[in-house]
Amino acid sequence: MNMNRRFFITLTGAAAVAWKSVLAGAPEDSPNYKITDHWWAMLIDVDKCIGCGNCVRACSVENNVPEGFFRTWIERYQVDDQHMEDPLVDSPDGGMHGFPVRAPGTGLTGNGVKEFFVPKLCNHCADSPCTQVCPVGATFTTRDGVVLIDEKYCLGCRYCVQACPYGCRFIHPEKQVAQKCTLCYHRITKGLTTACCEACPTGSRQLADLKNPNDPIHEFMKKHSVQVLKPQMATGAKAYYANLDGSVR
Amino acid sequence: MNRFKDSEHLLRVVGVFLVGVTIFICFRAWFVPKSFGEFGHYRADSLAEVAALPIVHAGHETCEACHSDVLDVKKTGKHSGVNCEACHGPLARHAEDPAAVKPVLPDTSVLCARCHESNSAKPKWFPTVVTAEHSMGMPCNTCHTPHNPKIGGEKK
Numbered sequence: 001m002n003m004n005r006r007f008f009i010t011l012t013g014a015a016a017v018a019w020k021s022v023l024a025g026a027p028e029d030s031p032n033y034k035i036t037d038h039w040w041a042m043l044i045d046v047d048k049c050i051g052c053g054n055c056v057r058a059c060s061v062e063n064n065v066p067e068g069f070f071r072t073w074i075e076r077y078q079v080d081d082q083h084m085e086d087p088l089v090d091s092p093d094g095g096m097h098g099f100p101v102r103a104p105g106t107g108l109t110g111n112g113v114k115e116f117f118v119p120k121l122c123n124h125c126a127d128s129p130c131t132q133v134c135p136v137g138a139t140f141t142t143r144d145g146v147v148l149i150d151e152k153y154c155l156g157c158r159y160c161v162q163a164c165p166y167g168c169r170f171i172h173p174e175k176q177v178a179q180k181c182t183l184c185y186h187r188i189t190k191g192l193t194t195a196c197c198e199a200c201p202t203g204s205r206q207l208a209d210l211k212n213p214n215d216p217i218h219e220f221m222k223k224h225s226v227q228v229l230k231p232q233m234a235t236g237a238k239a240y241y242a243n244l245d246g247s248v249r
Numbered sequence: 250m251n252r253f254k255d256s257e258h259l260l261r262v263v264g265v266f267l268v269g270v271t272i273f274i275c276f277r278a279w280f281v282p283k284s285f286g287e288f289g290h291y292r293a294d295s296l297a298e299v300a301a302l303p304i305v306h307a308g309h310e311t312c313e314a315c316h317s318d319v320l321d322v323k324k325t326g327k328h329s330g331v332n333c334e335a336c337h338g339p340l341a342r343h344a345e346d347p348a349a350v351k352p353v354l355p356d357t358s359v360l361c362a363r364c365h366e367s368n369s370a371k372p373k374w375f376p377t378v379v380t381a382e383h384s385m386g387m388p389c390n391t392c393h394t395p396h397n398p399k400i401g402g403e404k405k
Binding site: 035047048049050051052053054058061062063076077078098099101102115116117137138139140141142143148150151152153182185186187189190192193195198199200201202203 | 282285288289290291292295296298299300301302303304305306308309328330331332334335336338339363364366367368369370371372374375
C-alpha cells in the first residue's frame, strides 16, 4: 500500500471516529433526544372522555400489562347533591371494555345527578412519595420528569405501592416487581406520543412537554381551569385535569 | 517496654479496621452497579433499558406515510381526529413488514358501539345511539363508512 502523509492523516481521522463509536457502544435509537430539554406531563380533558376504553386496551398491549392489572384505567363517577363527598364510582375491568349501561335502580337518584368518566394514570409527580420511600433506589424521577422503575433493582417490597396516593402501582404477579405507567418512555424518547394518547379517539388525553414553549398545553392552561388530583398532598402531580368535578378523588 | 506492648493492641484494632474497610470497599464495588448514582440515587443504565422496550403502536404518522389515500378521505369527515390505531389496533409490526403482518378488518358492529353506544355518563356533545334501536343488529358499515361516517360522504 502506498502510504503517503495525506493518506495517513485521513486514516487517523477515520480511525478516531471508528474508535469513538466503539467506545460509545451500540448506537442509540434516539440520538436527537436530549433528556434535559423535556419535562413531560399529561393533560386530560374530562369533558372529552367517552369511556370507550381505548386507552386501557392500548396501554395493556403496548406495555404487556398482566391481565387484571392496569397502568391506566377509567373511572365512572355518579354524583348527586347528597353524595358530593362519597360519589358512586365504578371501573369494571378498568373500563377496558367500556361501561355497561347502569341497571335501573342501581344508581344515585338524588337531585342534580351527574355522570362522567375520569381517566386515571400515574401522575408522574415531581415530588413523588413513591420514589421517596424506595429503600434501594429502584424507582426514581428522571431528569425529563418521568417516574420510572428499575425492574432489575426492585425488590418487590411494596413500599411504593402503599405510598402512592393515587393507587397507580401494582406488583407484577410473575416478576414480583413493582410496575406502573412509564408514560411510554420507550415511545416519547423517540418522538412518538404515548399509546393511550395515540388510541384516544376524542383527544381527551394529550401528552405535554412543559419545557417546550410551543406545546399547546401552555395556551390551554391559560384559557381553561386545570387542576391536579389531591393537590393538598403536594406531590407535584403532572397529570393535569381540565373540567374536573370537585367530587373526584 | 510496656508502652510498646499496649500500642500493639491499637495496631491490631487498626489492622482489623483496615481489613474490614477493604472488604467493604471490595463488596461495594462488586455489588453496586457501575452507573448507580450517575444522575441520582438510581441505576442510570435502567433509563436506556426502559427506553429500549419494543414499540407496539406504530403511530399515525407512520400509517399515513403509506396510506395517504385513507388520510385524504378521513380529513374531510368527523373522524379526522381519530388516529388509525384507535380502531385498527396496534400495528407496528405491520409497519415494519407490511407483507408478513396483515391487519384484520375490525367488525363495525362491535367497534363503533364502543364509542357511540348510548350511555348516560358520556358527555352531551358526543353523538351516541342505542344500537339495538338504531341499526336493528345490522353492522354499522351497511350505511356508514367508518373513515368518513356521514352518509353520502366520500367513500374509502
